[in-house]
Amino acid sequence: MTFSELIALYLFLGGTAAGAFVLMAAARLWRAWCAWRRGGREAACAGSRGSWLDAVVPVSRWVYGVALAMMVAGLLCLLADLGRPEAFYLLFTRPSGSVMSIGAIAVASLTLCMGLTLACELLVLGPFWRKAALVAEGVGCVAAVVVMAYAGMLLQTVVAVPLWQSDWLWVLFLLSSLSFGCAVILLCACACRGYAGAVALCRRSMALDAAFIVMEAAVTVAFSCSVDAACAVQPFRALAVGGFAALFWLGFVGCGMLLPLMAEAALLRRHASGAVVATVASSVLAGGLCLRLVMVGAGVSVAM
Numbered sequence: 001m002t003f004s005e006l007i008a009l010y011l012f013l014g015g016t017a018a019g020a021f022v023l024m025a026a027a028r029l030w031r032a033w034c035a036w037r038r039g040g041r042e043a044a045c046a047g048s049r050g051s052w053l054d055a056v057v058p059v060s061r062w063v064y065g066v067a068l069a070m071m072v073a074g075l076l077c078l079l080a081d082l083g084r085p086e087a088f089y090l091l092f093t094r095p096s097g098s099v100m101s102i103g104a105i106a107v108a109s110l111t112l113c114m115g116l117t118l119a120c121e122l123l124v125l126g127p128f129w130r131k132a133a134l135v136a137e138g139v140g141c142v143a144a145v146v147v148m149a150y151a152g153m154l155l156q157t158v159v160a161v162p163l164w165q166s167d168w169l170w171v172l173f174l175l176s177s178l179s180f181g182c183a184v185i186l187l188c189a190c191a192c193r194g195y196a197g198a199v200a201l202c203r204r205s206m207a208l209d210a211a212f213i214v215m216e217a218a219v220t221v222a223f224s225c226s227v228d229a230a231c232a233v234q235p236f237r238a239l240a241v242g243g244f245a246a247l248f249w250l251g252f253v254g255c256g257m258l259l260p261l262m263a264e265a266a267l268l269r270r271h272a273s274g275a276v277v278a279t280v281a282s283s284v285l286a287g288g289l290c291l292r293l294v295m296v297g298a299g300v301s302v303a304m
Contacts, residue, residue, distance in 0.1 A: 006081035008296040011151045012180075012289045013074030014107065015173060017067040019181025021114060022144035023208075024063040025137035027056045032134055052204045054197030055189065057121075062188035064118040071111050099157055103150035106143045113140030148177040155299065163235035163299040168223035172291075175216040176256075180288045182209035186281035190274040202277055206264040209284065213261045235299070244298040247290050256287015 031053050113136040119125075120133035152170030159165065185205045192198045224236040239248060263280045 004081055005293065005296070006077045008292040009289075010074045010077040010081070011173075011296070012292040013070045013077065015148050015151055015177035015292075016180040016184060016285065016288065017071040017074065017114075018110060018144040018147040019177035019179070020063050020067045020070075020184035021110065021181070022141050022148075023178065023181045023185060024056075024060050024067075025117070025141050025144075027053075028060055029134065029137055029141075031056050052197050052200035055192060055195050055201040056197075058192045058195045059185065059188050059198065059201060061118075061121045062191055063185055064114060064121060066184055066188060068111070068114040068118055071107070071114060075107070075111075099150060099153045103147065103154060106146035106150060110140055110143040110147055113137070113143060145174075148174045151177075155295065161299045162231040162233055163227060163239065163295070165230055166223050166227040168219055168226055169295075172216065172219045172223055175212050175219055176288055176291055179209055179212040179216060179256075179284055182206070182212065183281035183284040183288075186277055190278045190281075193274050199271075202272075203268060206268060206277075206280070210261055210264045210268075213257050213264075213284075217257055239294065239298040242298070243301065244294050248294045248298075251290025252287050252294060254287075255283050256290060260284045260287070 034053065116136040117133045117140065120129050149170045152173035155161070155164040156166070156169055182205045186202055186209070189198050189202045189205065193202075224240075228234040228236045239245070260280050260283050263276075263283075267276065267280070
């Protein structure tokens with residue numbers, strides 16, 4: 001398997017789609033649980049008017065649509081990079097216990113769950129399909145976690161690339177994907193600011209994203225230390241001062257972590273316009289794309 005910009009784009013789109021789905025599906029499942037505890041009265045599950053749970057249903061329609069589109073676009077990038085679509089098909093007809101095979105099954109399962117939940121949101125279906133959508137959201141959450149983590153594990157299997165030989169890599173990809181998911185929810189919530197609870201959902205998403213970014217920063221430090229300690233060529237140091245340094249420091253660290261973290265800390269204390277929130281979310285996504293490009297590009301460059 002080759003590793004190019006298309007693979008980096010696939011990892012970004014797939015991770016973002018999975019992160020957005022798992023967070024939104026978890027919110028919907030929590031909403032359904034609250035409704036069930038109150039005797040099935042969905043209107044009562046939000047508690048007071050303006051609760052973030054009020055905005056879960058309208059925002060989820062946008063999030064599921066965006067997540068499905070990103071997942072399909074990511075798969076197209078993967079197929080274009082492979083150059084042989086039948087190679088992807090063989091992962092299902094001849095499954096194995098490899099990371100790639102498990103990841104392919106998780107991606108396919110997540111895509112099907114996304115399609116079912118989106119169809120149930122957009123179409124007027126009966127009670128059976130609404131219950132099936134809840135099951136799909138639960139199964140999709142499991143598949144989404146696998147998709148977010150397997151990207152790092154897939155890179156780690158390439159032993160010829162020293163930069164990818166760290167057990168912290170999949171954790172970094174998992175946390176960054178969850179942060180991307182928060183960014184997608186923020187963008188979709190901005191489009192639904194007319195609904196009750198949309199502002200509260202934005203605040204909760206920003207607080208959650210700030211927590212993910214802090215953990216992501218800590219894991220980045222752990223990753224850098226572990227990968228350099230395990231290899232004499234110190235691949236992370238080569239990344240930090242080499243040709244990918246600007247993309248790493250300005251793109252990932254600056255645009256993807258520092259700027260959003262400072263902005264979210266300030267916005268949690270005051271009202272923010274939709275344009276400002278959308279700018280912060282876009283910064284997170286831009287930084288995440290830089291992370292994937294750096295990891296793939298610098299990894300291959302150092303290995304040569």
